[in-house]
Amino acid sequence: MxxxxxxPVDATDDGFYRPIWETMARxxxxxxxxxxxxxxxAPGNWLHQSMQHRAEETVAAIEWAKRRSDIxxxxxxxxxxxxxxxxxxxxxxxxxxxxxxxxxxPAINWLRQGRYHLLAELRARNAAPSQVKSKxxxxxxxxxxxxxxxxxxxxxAAGGDVSGISxxxxxxxxxxxxxxxxxxxxxxxxxxxxxxxxxxxxxxxADTEAGYRQRLRTPGQLRILRYPAxxxxxxxxxxxxxxxxxxxxxxxxxxxxxxxxxxRDQRRYLEETxx
Numbered sequence: 001m002x003x004x005x006x007x008p009v010d011a012t013d014d015g016f017y018r019p020i021w022e023t024m025a026r027x028x029x030x031x032x033x034x035x036x037x038x039x040x041x042a043p044g045n046w047l048h049q050s051m052q053h054r055a056e057e058t059v060a061a062i063e064w065a066k067r068r069s070d071i072x073x074x075x076x077x078x079x080x081x082x083x084x085x086x087x088x089x090x091x092x093x094x095x096x097x098x099x100x101x102x103x104x105x106p107a108i109n110w111l112r113q114g115r116y117h118l119l120a121e122l123r124a125r126n127a128a129p130s131q132v133k134s135k136x137x138x139x140x141x142x143x144x145x146x147x148x149x150x151x152x153x154x155x156x157a158a159g160g161d162v163s164g165i166s167x168x169x170x171x172x173x174x175x176x177x178x179x180x181x182x183x184x185x186x187x188x189x190x191x192x193x194x195x196x197x198x199x200x201x202x203x204x205x206a207d208t209e210a211g212y213r214q215r216l217r218t219p220g221q222l223r224i225l226r227y228p229a230x231x232x233x234x235x236x237x238x239x240x241x242x243x244x245x246x247x248x249x250x251x252x253x254x255x256x257x258x259x260x261x262x263x264r265d266q267r268r269y270l271e272e273t274x275x
Contacts, residue, residue: 001033001076002032003054003058003079003080003081003084004080004081008036011034012033015254016257017031019254019255020079022255023263023266023267028270028274029270030070030071032061034061047171048171049172051087051090058088058091059094062076062091062097062098074099077099077273079102080102081103081104081233082105082106084104085103085181086107086184088101088106089101089188090184093184093187099191100191101188101190102195103194103195103212105197105202105205107202108181108208108211109180109182109207110176110177111177112204116203116204116207118135120201145158146173152167152170153167188221191221194212194222194223195225197226197259198230201232202232205226209224225265229259230262235258239256
């Protein structure tokens with residue numbers, strides 16, 4: 001079962017998942033993915049979901065898959081990237097049918113991740129100290145508003161910066177900004193493959209690795225794979241940095257979008273899991 005990251009993602013993630021699905025098929029695994037609510041004609045609005053809602057949606061997909069005669073319910077697992085790091089551990093607590101997780105570029109704590117991402121983006125743009133100070137002040141002001149239960153309209157009326165934030169997005173943040181995967185990770189009893197990128201400006205991979213190591217203590221439960229040349233998406237950074245390269249590679253050689261070893265190593269992990 002594929003658990004999406006943030007954004008209005010369709011079932012294929014605009015085709016991004018296809019090379020991964022092919023890899024998993026070679027290891028003997030079918031892949032199940034679906035449009036987020038409100039995407040591609042699916043009912044609902046993904047911006048109205050909490051991480052709990054997303055976990056329950058994932059469990060519903062598991063229950064659907066279990067009814068298929070061509071699916072081995074003893075080999076069902078979750079694959080997810082980024083925001084899925086808050087969803088998959090919850091789903092695994094809700095369903096004993098989850099036998100393993102593959103977590104790609106997840107974070108532990110929503111607020112820490114947001115602050116890290118903000119600072120990393122500012123560094124990447126060589127922002128002046130005054131701009132950094134201003135952006136941090138805006139971020140802190142928004143957090144206070146969220147903590148005080150302000151609505152989108154109240155925050156905007158009070159002069160809060162809502163650039164790039166819609167009313168629906170405010171609702172989504174309100175429902176999820178306190179997310180922390182620590183307790184759900186500590187409750188996991190299944191194997192986890194943690195995949196981390198060397199050029200991740202979205203997630204503090206050191207914080208993620210430390211959090212997973214601290215909470216997944218059963219011997220052999222956690223395996224970590226690091227890809228120094230990868231961006232957050234596990235695409236090669238040199239490709240992701242160029243929209244032209246991304247477009248041409250996606251058409252001509254989609255498997256080459258990913259950093260070397262990313263697809264191969266997941267296939268090996270699945271094959272070893274079955275032994």
